[in-house]
Amino acid sequence: MKPEKLKGYLRMAQSATEAFRDTQEIAKKEATQRVQNKRDNNPFNTAGCLGEIQVAVIIIKILEKCPVFSLGNVRHDILSEVLSGKITIQKVARKDSRHNKHASYYYILREFEDLLYNLRPRMKRHFDFLDSFYVNLRPRFTLKDSQEERTRQELFQCFQRYSDLFCKTDSTELMKNKNLKISIHIHKGRQFLESRKADTHSGILDCLSNNTSGDVMQEIVLQYDFILSKAPERSVREMVNFIYANVVLSCVKPESQHLRPYQTLIDLLFQVLKGQIPYGERLALHFIAVALLWPKQIMSQPESQKLGSYASQMRISYRNEMKSVYNGKLPVVHFFLGKKPGYTGLVSLREIMWCVRPEEDVDSLGTNGKIWKHERVNELLCRVTGEVQRKFILADTRNAGLKIEVSAMYKSQLYGKEQGSKVSFFIGFSMKGPLAFDID
Template sequence: MPGPAALATVPFPTYLVQTVQFDQNHYRCETHKQLCSGFVVCHNVFKTLFCFHRQFFSFSFVICSLNYFCCVLGFVVFTFLALLNTYVAESEISLSLAEEFLGMKMIHWREDSVLDRMKPYSNFLIVHKVEDWGGYKEIRILHPAIASACLEELERSFSLKVSDITMEVLHCDLFFSVGVAKHRLSIQQMVIERQRSKDERGLFSSLIDKVHSQQGRQTVQEIFVKASSRFEKSASIPQALARYLYINECDFPEALKWAEKAKNIKENPYTFDTIGQVHKKQLKSNNREKQETSRNPEDLNTNIKIAQNAIRAFQSAQKLVFTEDDPEDKAAADESGDFPRKSYNVNGCVGVLEIAFIVFEILCRLPFFKEKDPMKKKYFQSYLQKVIPITSVHKDDNDINNRYVEIIKEHEQFLLGLKTEVKETFDLLDCYFTYIKANNSEFDSKNRWTVSGFFKDFVNLFCTATDEMRKERPSNPNLNLKIDIEERRLILEVKHADTFTGILQHLDKPAEEIEEITECYAFLQQKQQFFNKKQTKETINYIMSKIVLYLLKPKSKHVKRLNYLSDLLLKTLTDVGLGYPFPDPYYLALLLFWPSHTQENQEIVTYVKAIRRSSYKRFSMLRNRSTVAHLYLGKEEGLNRLVSKPQLDENFKDMRRDTLAQLWRNGNIFKTQAIIKRLHRVVGTIEQGEVFANYRKLKIPVRPALIAGTRSGCSTEKVSFYLGFAIDGPLAYDIQYEN
């Protein structure tokens, strides 16, 4: 909750302006006078009660036994309100709960009797009716700034800290009785909700930050533990405590205990992620502390075990994101985790990469794998690429190295699978960032930047053998072809073009890069007879690279004619059939075989069904998420009718990037003249809510890019739209009804 200074800008009821002045010095003075007029009455009694509380009894018990001290009971209610109204926006206490706390009967009392009981600080209070939650009357402090100033005065005059009041609120059974759900939510929110400023999100709630700065870990943990006992079914409280312990205190065993408790209450991406974050922070801490000094093999053993646990947790988190229908809706609506609700997406994958590269860094510091020594780095690469066993790595024969080898053998399955795990994670993230409509969140942007950095590290670690391969040519003439093939594949990996997704990303990169890529694929195509099996994936990537090259540099000498590419694709489709595990060949079929005024392929409907089926099986991340088109249907013929998004963006060079992105997101980009002149408008129908593109007798199913673009109803209506090609099938943009 912002402090009084920030809240001074909030509109203040006009009828209170004469009573409360917002000049800071005068305001504090007036507040102090009015508070003291009530506080002095019960000051001695109150201090005595707190003395009892600290020594023998709970504060709530003493208060209940002395309920004839009306001023004290009213004072306690006022402190509760000051706390809640300071740290939770629009919080209050129901009038009925206040009456019960004050020991009042529900009948024979006037509406304002609670205010009478709470004099003389009732001047700070207001009672009004709330229509939500079934309708009831509430009592609260007039303004959050007043509540905040009251808390300051309580601490200054009576040494009553926010932690004292918080614990008493948590001890008060009335707040947790049946029928006061909103009060429980307010208390939970006060403890766990992280506040967001303009530039960043706080690590913890404002309340916890305040208690931590005043009293430190013990008091903070007491609050969390008590809150956890009050909210037994909430995973967010132990999750927040786990975060506090691993971030502020570096107490990883205790943090892990609470993270596991949160996961046992509720298995969702956020609770699994917190477990992963605890392990990651511990691994980083160990790695930092013993970076150069440790020669203890047992540290390696410990760190590998931590890394394995971390990767398992992140993988579990990511699996839940990709397999649940809508994981965000099932998670508690709070802001206690490392990521806000509805923003988790691929953070589990990023966590896997972070852990893997910490492990690579640890291994590179071993005496026989030191990265700075070219020969030892070669051993490191060869071992992790399963070229040589650890026993073949040259090393000094001593007890330390022998123990290192034993530990590496013990964890060999994990270590030898790590490079493959990293490569598969890169591929998955590529698909996510390429095929799914970006939500433009700061977390997605940060993840893109992080993944890009890791890929550079990956290239430096594992893709540096080209020069060494060339040196081997004279001494190994019989290996020349094998070296040539591996060299091409290495180039493709370095240029992020060894996958279909990576090639699509070259639509907005320099044409020279895709030229080199097509040369590599052309070479691999020519040498297929030297492989033991058909290189279907490389053939598909070869066709896609030729299409991208044509769009970027149509006069390149490496460009192939449409007929050549179509024939090669038909042969590939015959080989793979309709059950290929990747949607890539069917995507190419949409690009090359989509009907035109002069020709139509009767199989196009079959390919649309195949791409939908294949993408659904392959990319669980696409479920319940909007995909984007990278290529659109233009007005020309042949390959010229394919128009890429970067080509369309060229028409808006002078527009701000965020403005252009918003036009694409809401579909208004298709209202601009530049797009209207470039793209072909397809004629179709909507039948029973399904959209079809019509070409003579062909009815091709397409999906609306925006759900709001179609009307509900059972009738058949004629429409027109622009067509985009996404990895899960054709998309209809800017649907217009004929009538």
């Protein structure tokens, strides 16, 4: 690629990136206006995020053809470092044995430093946001949307290019240094988790619906186990993700020998709940806390008595984080409350769907209530009682005096029910909080 071509392409890419950022800002302003109009069910416009990701992929393809970055694995790793903002173009130039020959390329690249150094962080931010958007929210009137499916397929293709560049490091030489071996293994483990989108709770939950194999889930658990046991510091995110990974593994491969004992998971959960919780981790932590700690038997731990507080904090975090994007959407229910103790106390939506005959229209079953009449579904799920309180239900638990606020998934099911009247229902766990289904 000639220098003048490189400059022209990067100039166009910068213009396109700025245009897509403007598009996303407009979408945010539109979303704020929609929240005030209860009749507006138009979903959040994600075109700006997707567009910026697509342009970033094109930039990567362009730079891979630039002589500065196109000479084998070492140069590939240097490109990854530059686009991650970890190494400057000036430093690359100083260490380049062909610096004089490549001088015109370095001169052009320095013109676009801001675009290049922020490329990976912005791609990652958009991938994480869109994963959270698509995994935790669904169309209001159907389980699947054709436009959404096409967008997710395009995102998958873009993420493959991202993963090829940023989640694969040639560490052969580094591994020869014994002092670095543990650090390199931890780094490679984190790269593996990111390549499987298992470095976020949304990505781990998505493994329930994207047919991730039991062997892959097992490897995810093992990588987290290694990182948490060897890393100098254990982050709240990695501890919470380790809990999610075990829960999902219990759903896809319950017989796994690498599934951590349920009580070990609960002990880790209590440990995290007692510590300082970063703002960005609260929604994920309180969701899994409510799902795992909902009393199916009498529980004496003080943390379990705070379940109502965790549910309340989850609703607040959900509104703060998702308010601008949940218009025209419903929260995805990832698990239902089961009858049995331990891991089997959480029943995934996938398992519920296995109980439904293939010829039935799954999209309509949730709204017309047929799915709750299946004998197998009733065998799996725990029916809870509660008391109607205006717009919500105060659910009973096995712990005397502990009642938890639960919203109706479909508000119409509360119409005509008097204040204080007793009802029974199934509980689904979503990021919005616990939801009541089949209210009777």
